[in-house]
Amino acid sequence: MSIQNISLSGKKVDVSESKMTFWERTYLVNIAIGMWVTLKHLFMRKATVKYPEQTRAFSPVYRGRHTLMRDEEGRERCTACGLCALSCPAEAITMVASERKPDEMHLYREEKYASIYEINMLRCIFCGLCEEACPKEAIYLTKSKTMVFSDSDRTDFIYGKDKLVMPLDQAIRNTQVLN
Ligand code: SF4
Ligand code: SF4
Numbered sequence: 001m002s003i004q005n006i007s008l009s010g011k012k013v014d015v016s017e018s019k020m021t022f023w024e025r026t027y028l029v030n031i032a033i034g035m036w037v038t039l040k041h042l043f044m045r046k047a048t049v050k051y052p053e054q055t056r057a058f059s060p061v062y063r064g065r066h067t068l069m070r071d072e073e074g075r076e077r078c079t080a081c082g083l084c085a086l087s088c089p090a091e092a093i094t095m096v097a098s099e100r101k102p103d104e105m106h107l108y109r110e111e112k113y114a115s116i117y118e119i120n121m122l123r124c125i126f127c128g129l130c131e132e133a134c135p136k137e138a139i140y141l142t143k144s145k146t147m148v149f150s151d152s153d154r155t156d157f158i159y160g161k162d163k164l165v166m167p168l169d170q171a172i173r174n175t176q177v178l179n
Contacts, residue, residue, distance in 0.1 A: 077138035079110035084130035092123035
């Protein structure tokens with residue numbers, strides 16, 4: 001057997017070297033077939049939407065941007081235990097724990113709190129494991145449709161407490177709804 005005929009993968013295909021006919025050389029038939037395929041798609045249901053004017057319906061289990069929650073008295077719930085960071089598969093969470101001072105009782109619920117709490121949004125995969133791991137119900141993934149704002153600077157994707165902690169007026173509104 002000649003070496004040219006051996007096919008180790010068994011997928012060898014002999015390419016035909018026959019000459020193209022006159023109609024094949026004009027490509028008119030293939031152009032017409034291509035145009036027919038294009039024309040068919042003009043009347044089909046579009047697979048895309050005009051985002052951001054239009055959005056698709058979100059899944060009931062959708063998880064959006066994180067919020068660091070406050071309690072009913074407006075104090076930060078997070079006690080900087082680090083369980084969220086430990087459970088994060090993307091290693092996106094870092095924090096620095098600090099001790100609460102006597103005059104900060106109205107700011108932080110526990111004696112220990114996170115003076116720095118950061119999530120690297122370029123790493124986060126919005127899996128929700130941080131929320132599951134938190135024993136203080138301090139971190140939630142919200143239904144916010146804007147997950148992360150676009151930017152050209154990587155450092156802007158590291159969200160600190162200024163972006164993560166629930167605004168105080170929102171905590172007040174939540175308490176009013178509960179009462
Ligand atoms: S959602 Fe998942 S990946 Fe993102 S910070 Fe939480 S645990 Fe990490
Ligand atoms: S968010 Fe929850 S799990 Fe994470 S450090 Fe704070 S209290 Fe602990």
